[in-house]
Amino acid sequence: xxxxxxxxxxxxxxxxxxxxxxxxxxxxxxxxxxxxxxxxxxxxxxxxxxxxxxxxxxxxxxxxxxxxxxxxxxxxxxxxxxxxxxxxxxxxxxxxxxxxxxxxxxxxxxxxxxxxxxxxxxxxxxxxxx
Numbered sequence: 692x693x694x695x696x697x698x699x700x701x702x703x704x705x706x707x708x709x710x711x712x713x714x715x716x717x718x719x720x721x722x723x724x725x726x727x728x729x730x731x732x733x734x735x736x737x738x739x740x741x742x743x744x745x746x747x748x749x750x751x752x753x754x755x756x757x758x759x760x761x762x763x764x765x766x767x768x769x770x771x772x773x774x775x776x777x778x779x780x781x782x783x784x785x786x787x788x789x790x791x792x793x794x795x796x797x798x799x800x801x802x803x804x805x806x807x808x809x810x811x812x813x814x815x816x817x818x819x820x821x
Contacts, residue, residue, distance in 0.1 A: 694723070695785070697711065698712065698713070698725040698738065699763045705729075706730075712738035713760070714755060714758050714760050721745075722746025724737075724738045724739065725738050726741075739770040739782075740773055743755060743760070747777070754778050755777040766784060
């Protein structure tokens with residue numbers, strides 16, 4: 692977590708929200724990140740995402756099974772979702788996010804558009820892999 696704090700300070704120096712994150716596997720840091728959505732012109736460039744991307748490159752695998760993520764602020768829903776898809780073992784955070792919101796109240800989701808065709812392409816893909 693101390694390294695994550697150092698990275699949070701780097702984000703702050705760059706004018707970003709000061710959040711830092713590290714991915715650790717077997718006691719070794721394999722990925723680091725700090726908030727960069729402004730500099731990267733990328734709404735997904737959260738510290739956790741940056742750290743997971745670096746760790747995935749380091750392992751040459753998008754699965755981060757058995758890895759832990761340390762982050763200075765409670766992760767948002769996007770980052771938790773990315774951790775889920777990476778199959779990370781655990782996330783440890785420092786400060787609780789007092790402004791954390793539930794997405795269902797923020798974004799209107801509409802489904803069912805070309806549902807049969809969209810489902811069929813996925814079904815074919817996964818059937819071919821089995």
